[in-house]
Amino acid sequence: MADWGFVCGESMFSVKERGQRKLGMKALLFVIALATAAYATDVDLEWRLMSNTAIHPGDNVQVGLYAVAREPVIMGTMDVIVFWDAEILALTGVDDQGPYDWMYSGFRDDSRADGLNDTWDDGNGYYKAWGQIGGLPFAVPKGFLITVVELTALTPGECHIEIIPEYGIGSETAVWGGWIPGINVVGELGDIVVTVERDEGIIAEIDADID
Numbered sequence: 001m002a003d004w005g006f007v008c009g010e011s012m013f014s015v016k017e018r019g020q021r022k023l024g025m026k027a028l029l030f031v032i033a034l035a036t037a038a039y040a041t042d043v044d045l046e047w048r049l050m051s052n053t054a055i056h057p058g059d060n061v062q063v064g065l066y067a068v069a070r071e072p073v074i075m076g077t078m079d080v081i082v083f084w085d086a087e088i089l090a091l092t093g094v095d096d097q098g099p100y101d102w103m104y105s106g107f108r109d110d111s112r113a114d115g116l117n118d119t120w121d122d123g124n125g126y127y128k129a130w131g132q133i134g135g136l137p138f139a140v141p142k143g144f145l146i147t148v149v150e151l152t153a154l155t156p157g158e159c160h161i162e163i164i165p166e167y168g169i170g171s172e173t174a175v176w177g178g179w180i181p182g183i184n185v186v187g188e189l190g191d192i193v194v195t196v197e198r199d200e201g202i203i204a205e206i207d208a209d210i211d
Contacts, residue, residue, distance in 0.1 A: 042187025043139040043175045044068045045080060045163055049192065050097075050148060056199035061089060061151040063161060063192060064097075065127070067139035067175065073185060074138055076176045077130045081116065081164040082149070086123035088159035088196055089151040094127070098145035100137040103130040105147050114168030124164075126171060139175075156198040163189040 050062035067075060084091070096105050107117050107125045116126035129146060131137060137144060149161075166172040175186040 044188040046190030047192035065146045066143035069139035072138040080127040084161045085159040088157045091120040095148045105129045114171040153196040162191040
């Protein structure tokens with residue numbers, strides 16, 4: 001005669017184990033769903049000129065870097081690779097005019113292998129911003145002003161200021177989310193054309209310091 005108690009006991013144990021596995025899988029899927037929902041909206045980076053006045057050689061040019069999202073998205077830190085025509089515009093630094101007080105905001109003296117901030121004379125730089133612990137900013141639909149990049153107009157012409165997704169060995173443009181560390185929520189990368197008009201007799205002198 002079969003030991004039905006053993007068989008039933010084994011059967012009951014198997015059913016219980018399968019139930020626990022299903023609950024564990026449901027919990028995991030729930031966490032993944034929450035994470036996906038938290039970052040269903042990407043953060044787009046775009047440029048906006050801070051003044052509509054004509055630009056001539058020697059003028060200071062201020063271009064705002066904005067974070068835009070369809071719904072508010074929290075931001076922890078960010079890395080932004082910036083390219084421009086160094087024969088037309090010269091990078092001089094940043095002016096943090098925005099509503100948030102970053103722990104750090106600027107183009108750090110570069111010790112990375114990619115050397116984006118070794119010099120600004122080549123028309124590329126690596127901007128970084130670190131949020132304050134305990135209070136992080138949000139990208140919003142109307143745009144959140146991250147910082148104002150300052151340049152000096154050198155010669156007449158059209159200068160494209162672009163954000164590049166990646167460069168070299170390990171440099172990348174990223175917006176690291178604050179809800180879940182380590183998730184890059186960057187979306188579209190904007191560019192802008194700055195026109196420097198001809199103004200005879202003006203020579204631009206540059207005093208560029210790396211923050």
